[in-house]
Every structure is written in C-alpha cells, then in structure tokens.
Amino acid sequence: MNIEKLPTQQENFSEWYNQVIQRAELADYAPVRGCMVVRPYGWAIWENIQKALDQRFKETGHVNAAFPLFIPMSFLEKEKEHIEGFAPELAIVTIGGGQTLEEPLVVRPTSETVIGHMYAKWIKSYRDLPVLINQWANVVRWEMRTRLFLRTLEFYWQEGHTAHETAQEGQEETLRMLDVYADFAINEAAVPVVKGRKSESEKFAGADTTYSIEAMMGDTRALQSGTSHNLGQHFAKAFNIQYLDRNNELQYCWTTSWGLSTRFVGAIIMAHGDDQGLILPPRLAPIQVVIVPIYKNDEEKAAVLPVAEKIEKALSAFRVKLDAREEMTPGFKFNDWELRGVPLRIEIGPKDVAKEAVMLARRDIPGRDGKISIGIEGLAEKVGDLLVEIQAALLQRATDFREAHTTTPSDYAGLQEAVQNGWALAHWCGNPECEANVKEDTKATIRNIPFEMQGESGKCIICGAPATDKVIFSKAY
Amino acid sequence: MNIEKLPTQQENFSEWYNQVIQRAELADYAPVRGCMVVRPYGWAIWENIQKALDQRFKETGHVNAAFPLFIPMSFLEKEKEHIEGFAPELAIVTIGGGQTLEEPLVVRPTSETVIGHMYAKWIKSYRDLPVLINQWANVVRWEMRTRLFLRTLEFYWQEGHTAHETAQEGQEETLRMLDVYADFAINEAAVPVVKGRKSESEKFAGADTTYSIEAMMGDTRALQSGTSHNLGQHFAKAFNIQYLDRNNELQYCWTTSWGLSTRFVGAIIMAHGDDQGLILPPRLAPIQVVIVPIYKNDEEKAAVLPVAEKIEKALSAFRVKLDAREEMTPGFKFNDWELRGVPLRIEIGPKDVAKEAVMLARRDIPGRDGKISIGIEGLAEKVGDLLVEIQAALLQRATDFREAHTTTPSDYAGLQEAVQNGWALAHWCGNPECEANVKEDTKATIRNIPFEMQGESGKCIICGAPATDKVIFSKAY
Secondary structure, three states, X not given: OOOOOOOOOOOOHHHHHHHHHHHOOOEEEOOOOOOXXXXXXXXXXXXXXXXXXXXXXXXXXXXEOEOOOXXXXXXXXXXXXXXXXXXXXXXXXXXXOOEEEEEEEEEOOXXXXXXXXXXXXXXXXXXXXXXXXXXXXXXXXXXOOOEOOOEOOEEEEEEEEEEEOOHHHHHHHHHHHHHHHHHHHHHOOOOOOEEEEOXXXXXXXXXXXXXXXXXXXOOOOEEEEEEXXXXXXXHHHHHOOEEEOOOOOEEEOEEEEEEEEOHHHHHHHHHHOEOOEXXXXXXXXXXXXXXXXXXXXXXXXXXXXXXXXXXXXXXXXXXXXXXXXXXXXXHHHHHHHHHOOOOXXXXXXXXXXXXXXXXXXXXXXXXXXXXXXXXXXXXXXXXXXXXHHHHHHHHHHHHHHHHHOEEOOOXXXXXXXXXXXXXXXXXXXXXXXXXXXXXXXHOOEEOOEEHHHOOOOEEOOOOOOEEOEEEEEEOEO | OOOOOOXXXXXXXXXXXXXXXXXXXXXXXXXXXXXXXXXXXXXXXXHHHHHHHHHHHHHOOOEEOEOOOEEEHHHHOOOHHHHHHHHHHOEEEEEEOOEEEEEEEEEOOOOHHHHHHHHHHHOOEHHHOOEXXXXXXXXXXXXXXXXXXXXXXXXXXXXXXXXXXOHHHHHHHHHHHHHHHHHHHHHOOOOOOEEEEOOHHHOOOOOOEEEEEEEEOOOOOEEEEEEEEEOOOHHHHHHOOEEEOOOOOEEEOEEEEEEEEOHHHHHHHHHHOEOOEOOOOOOOOOOOEEEEEOOOOHHXXXXXXXXXXXXXXXXXXXXXXXXXXXXXXHHHHHHHHHHOOOOEEEEEOHHHHHHOEEEEEEOOOOOHHHEEEEEOOOHHHHHHHHHHHHHHHHHHHHHHHHHHOEEOOOOHHHHHHHOOOOEEEEEEOOOHHHHHHHHHHHOOEEOOEEHHHOOOOEEOOOOOOEEOEEEEEEOEO
16 A cells, blocks of 8 residues: 555545545556556445446346447448447457458447347337346447546446337436436435436437436536436437337337446545545445454454454444454554545454443544444444444535535626536526537536426526526536 | 247257247347347346356455456467467457557457456565456457357356465465356256366466366257366466565466356256256246236136236245236247246136145146146245255256266277267377377367366277376367
8 A cells, every 4th residue: 555645635636536546446547548447446336336226227127138349330320420429439340350350340339229220120019118128338438538437448337228119108218217327326325416408519429318417526526427318219210120009000119228337436436535535435335344453462462353353243234344454553554444435444452342342433524523432232233323324424415515516606707707616507598609608718518407497597697598498517527 | 939839959959059049038149240149038047147156256255356358469469378379269459539559459358468467566465465356247259150158259257367376376276266166057057067177288278277167968068168277377477477475585476267158058058958948947047936827808817817916926035927918828928938948837727716726837847747736825935945846856857967978988989989979988198189089080079187087097098008087078069
C-alpha cells in the first residue's frame, strides 16, 4: 500500500478519483490503451450490483441470454441513425484464422442490431410477445479520452432488449426499467437520482426517446447512471421484426433497450467518497464489517485473537472480514480499510476483552463522533441496525449535497455562473441551438428533462421564447 | 414448436443433438459463421453451472476479476509454444476508431499472457502469494468446424489463473481444481468423469502438464469436459512474474490455469438425453418440476386450475413452473416438457382433484413405469426425495453405460475394433509415434492417462515396448 496521503477532493477531484481506484485496488490500467482490468475488490462491487439488478429484472419477468460479440458490419448500417452514432467508435476484426475476412466484423458497441436479427427469426405471432431478454456482457467503444470505470474502450454492462405488440406496451416497458434503475440506485447504492427524458441531441442513436437517471457526484458534476430507450419501430423496420397480430395481420413490433454499466461503480466512488478514500454503501460493499484485533505482545494476542475470531463467527450473517495480518500495525489497518470504504470497523483490544465490549467505528462519520463502545452480547443485532443506519445516512447526505448545489437561476448570466459549481434548473424552449450555446459558453449540457418538474411553463432561460420544459443544466462526466 | 419427430439417437446421433438444441431452444446459430446465440433456456443451465462452480471456487479461496478482451499481438509471441498453438485460431482487430492500429489486437483466445503481464506488476513479495483469481469471460478461437456448445468461434467459460511460491504449491493447485471440476461434474451434472493427465501432444500450448476430466457421451465418444494446467515457470519467465522470497531473493513464480466452458452444456445434453429429447439433472435444471393441468371444459378448468396454482405455491422451494397455456393440449405439453428435459412432471385433472392426488411422471423413466399417483398432502417432501433419486439415477445410468462400453483389448487389432464403439483401456509406451498411428488408423486419440490406473506396468498395445502408463483410447468431440 502506498503510504503517501491521497490528494484531497478539494485539491484535485480527478486525481483523488484516480488514486483511490488504484490504491483501493478496484481497477488498474490494462496494457492496451483505454482498457481496464477490474481487480477482485472492484469486481466484487460489480457482482453485488449484478445481483441486485438481476433480481429486479427477474421480478419484472425478464430472462437472461447471450448474444454474439461479433456483428457483421452490414447490420449496423441497416439503421441510419445507429450507424452514424456508432461509426466513429468501432473496433473492427478484419482477420480471422489467418485469413482476411470478406466482411469485416464489428466488436459489439451495443447489440440492438444482432438481437433484432434474431428476434426477426424467433417472433412469429402475438403469442410470442412480449420478448423480455437481458444480457450481461462486455462491449467495446473506441473512446479517445478514457477514465477508469467512467469511460473505457471495453466495459461491462447489462443490456435489456424487449419486443412488444403495441407502442403503449413499449413505452410502459421503457419507463418500468427506468424505475428499476432508479430504485436500484437509491435503495442499493444510496445514490439519489433524477429520472427524466434526454434532449434530442443527447438521445441514443436509433431511439425514439431516451430516458436517463442522473446523479450528482462529489464535485457537483452530473453522471448519467443508466438509460432506457424507447426504440419505437426503428429497429423492427430495419430488421423486419414482424408478428401476426390477433387479426392475422402482419405488424412490426415495438422495441426497447436499456442499460447500466460498470460506470455505476464510478458513480458510487464519486457520490460517497471522502478525503480518506472510498465509502461504500453497506448493501453493495464486498466487506461490510472489518474486525481489527489490537495487541502489543503475545500475551495480549492470546487474549484478543480468540475473541476476535468468535466475533467473526457471530457476525457470519454479514460480509465480515477479520484482519489478522501480522506484519501491519492496527493504525495502518485502520487507514487501509478506510481507504477501501468498509462501512463498519470493529476494534478489539485487551481492555475491550476485559469489559466484554468492542469499539465500533462508522466509516461515514470520521473520528470520535463515529465511534461507540458496545457490549459483545447482542453485537450482531447492533451491527445490523448500524448498517441500515449507515445506508440511510449515505443516501441522506448525498441528497442534501445535491440540494445544496442545485439552484434555479433567473437569467442566462445566472445560469452560466450556476453551472460552474452545481446543477441549474431552468426552462428551455426545446431549440437545439439554445442547447448548443450553453454548451459552448459553459461546457454544461442538458442532463435530462426531469419528470417531476414538468407542467410549469415559462420562458427559455437562453433565448426567452416560451418554454414548457424545465431541465437540468450541468457539467457532466 | 416443430411437431415432426426427432431423429433417434441410433439413426443419427449428431442430427439428434443439433435438433434437440434448436427445438428445446437452448441455442441458435448467430449470423456470423460459427458463432452461437445462447437462448434463455440454455443460458439458465449455464447460470446454474456458474453458481455451482463459483461457490466451489470461493470455498477454495479464489476471487473473481475481469481482464481485458484485447491482447497486444506481441504478448502472445512471448511464449513460444503458446503462440504456436494459438496462432492459427486468432481473430484480430486491426481497425479502431476509424484508424489502422499500429499494433494489431488479438481477441483473447485465453488470457495467460495478459494476466501474466498484470501479475508481474502486482506481485512483489512472497507476502502477495498465492494469487488466486478466476474470471468468467467470453473467448474467441477461429475454429473451422463448429458445433453448437461443443466448438464455437466465441464461447463462454471461466478461466482460473493462479501464482505460487513453489512448484509444489502450483502442482497442488492444479490438482485441487481438477478435483473441483470432477466433484462438480459428478455431483451437480450427474456426469461421471475420469481424471487424468493428457499426453504431450494433447496438452495446452505453454503448459508443463495438462490434466483433464473426460466423460463418455451417449454415442460412446469422449468429451474433454474441463482442463487444469500446471504452467510451471513458462509464463512467469515470459512475463517476468517475480517475487522476493523469504530470503529477500528474486524468484520466478509458479503458475497454473484451469478452465471449464459452455462445452459442458453439450456434455449434459449428450450424456443424459434420449430419443424424446433432453434429460436435465435436477440440480442444474432451470425448471425442476412442471405442473400440467388437465381439463376438457370450463367447469373442469374451474376445479383443476386453482388446485394446480396451490400446488405451484406449495412447491416454491423448487424451480417450479405451472404450464397454464390455453392454446395447447396436455399431450402437446407433455411432449414439449419432455423435449426440454424437465426432470419431474405433475399432471392434475378432475379425477386427481377429487382424490386429492396428483400424477407424478419421471423424465428419466419413460412411460407408465415412471408414473406414480400420490396424495397432495406431503407433496413437497415427496418431490424433494424424487429429485434426489432422479439425480442419483442419472449418474448411475451414465456410469453403467460407460462401464458397458469400456473394454481392455489385448492386442492392436482388438484396440482398433474397441474404439469403434467405446473406450479402450490399454498400455502405451509414451511414444508420440504410437499415439499418431492409432489416430491415423482409427481416428481415436489418447483421452488421458487416468490417475486410478497407474502403477500396473505392461506392454504398449501398439508397438509392444515396455509401458508404465495405461491410457484411455477413444474417439472424441
């Protein structure tokens, strides 16, 4: 472990982010530019995210499958907007088994096209609908500026792809999965998110409408944390996904897609972390409780270690780890597990053993305020309660932070200032030119058009024209 | 559903295999030659395989991570045998983001090289050892002759990669994971396997020694179902994976790798299936129990369906499905679920309701012999017992089949005949020429050198030279 101090978030948020990831061993740079190795501790967070989402997908009637990594180049060209959006980002296989391929193969940047091709083959009648399939997969987009978790050439995600009889069912599915993402973000990751519609310029290449959940990071920038697309009949027409309806007439399906990626690990790091490192929400933390035994000599060790082991057993309902490493001091271990964001630390030394007590230290409340001494009896119950409390406290803190950094400027000058350090809520007329002006003047973009604020009309904060949509302007990752 | 009869296994085992996979909706051909779509029912089997293996990996101290899809071409060239083995099978990305790449990227056929590169970076001291990492991933090998699950361009697998202080620890790990595979195959998949060492000509490109588990399929061919490689210091030297030992001296690590793939789904299909279709082992079956309600009119339906629903609830500890589809006859459903290999079927009609009983039908015992009428009370317990019984019966049947088709020929003529319809156990002198002769004369190869038979020396069945190894000769997938 690197023993230099982390840069503070104030000093350099970006450098803080990079160093936390590497020092906490979440991920590392791969030898290929822009690619990432997700190390065991980082992957364990992703596995917990997968479990929480997969359960929600299954509860809403979805099943998993696996579609191929390689897509014929011609498939992407079938949907005009889709290929325009993805063409600059493609990785292309031109050689296979020592031969130059007749048709180059694209390494999937997303799978609408190849899945559309299969759905056209599988779907015959309204009886086959809806088709509700998800896949957990790796995808590749040739990004120029990359950052661990946030934007890498290869990343991991789930992509849901569904086909429906009617436009209404497609829209319901699109919003249902947006709700699933928001529920996951809020209740599993303790990351408060705003659900809304993306502007035309920010929507998915090939979608009718894209919806997103947006979260505020610790430097007040926004992070798009999950998206759900109503694809209308774009891909159904491009790939001939048709079904015989109840009147025996051939109709095109209505399709959707929705995805959440390892980018979300970045959201967790940046929404909750502090100058000491990560703070992981208990529900997703690979280690929820770490036990650090404290002793100065063999005699103390003989008194302390067996009790520490007993506590480890008593807490087996949690993801618990006893840190019995010999070559490190307790102080070093405290720092190490703080860096790694373990929500709760249990310290136990000879005096605690004598009192039949332990010291509990909350990661989310640094220093003495976060420490309580508590009897060993009934410890498991207390730990369970505290983990619930920490989970709730993280959500509350992130929500408070977002609210404290969200303003409603009344004119364009105010907007320009507001987006330098936070989110600005303001009316927008819907004109892409106004949107582009803000981007040019401030680097902020329209994150989404939140559901909860619609209905109040006003004047566009940029051009003054009548506006029905109130939107979030913010710099973003 | 296709209503034509399946070809029997006798008529055409290969065609039986292809049709079962497609009709039971396990997998389908992707638009790219040799690639596969694993459909939800097939993927659910793989997910159950993943759970069973992953639990065993974690119990033996392993953690999961994710390494990149793309590997610089130069990496593969660092280990001479490795590149010789894999060069003809590579898929190569030459274009990224619209530009021709300076160094082509290989789509990983396996990850020893890139993982070796990272281990060299991460491992400093003996304190960092052992490193015990697994990844669940897709890999690509440009195969010419492909078959669903058995040999596809892209396939899914897990690959474990470990690094150790000593040769002995590396060997222990290699054998430990072979044991894990055998335990999984026998106790989860009900597929009896033989553990043994591969001959030099059949070992992994870059390994010191390769071990395998080999299973007999329903046509008596062998299927290599999992492999574990002792890599010695080959990759440690090629990638400079070094550590400071307890005397502060720099040493090369000893590494291993081991993998089991979606090929195993093919093993399950071919080890257990019959002329009616799949027979899935209860522990891995996506649906363990299917309930088919039987009624002729609305009145009967009103009597039967609520009871069927009550039974579904009562069996919620199992993976249970109530097939309430309206547009199909019970007979059609029976065939459909038989094709899909569901281990246990519950039939319930008006007469059963009147008796407060149901009819249970075992998939592994066709016809009347597999049927029993049983009271609804205590059904869950009976179902649990029966699933255990079916699991054991499948293992017994596959073991009996293997034994019935394994012979010990006494001369070369006998060997040539024996491998036409089964496995032959015989002594082999260790000379690759003898091995090559058998392959040329019979198409059979040495599957492995089983642990359990060593120690008896004799004469090579091909050349008559003294031989210590007794081996399995067989045609193989």
